[in-house]
Amino acid sequence: MSVIVTRKPGGITQLFNTETGRVTYKCKAECAYMLIEAFGGIVQFNQKGAMATVTGHITSLESCDVLKKGHPNYHNALNSIISAHKEFVQNISDSYQKEIKELENKLVNL
DSSP, X not given: OOEEEEEETTTEEEEEETTTOOEEEEEOSSSEEEEEGGGTEXXXXXXXXXXXXXXXXXXXXXXXXXEOTTXXXXXXXXXXXXXXXXXXHHHHHHHHHHHHHHHHHHHHTO
């Protein structure tokens, strides 16, 4: 069995099982939001360890809710997702800049 693990914005980890095609999203934060089209809206992860799973056309939720357009919290959840993505991209950028600087320093010292 092979599982590809990918860190996502907002404290979500994506686990993709290459044999079964199952995708599991697990919340590593206290709570989080993620737009997942298979659920038809924004998945609200209500606690650390909450999971949303997609296998083909079958979906399941553990300690999660789905917010659809028109839900009172949909707008705030979407803003939270946007903020998480911006922070995630900035953190990745900072990490790469640090790594590039370290490599440049090694090159200078050769």
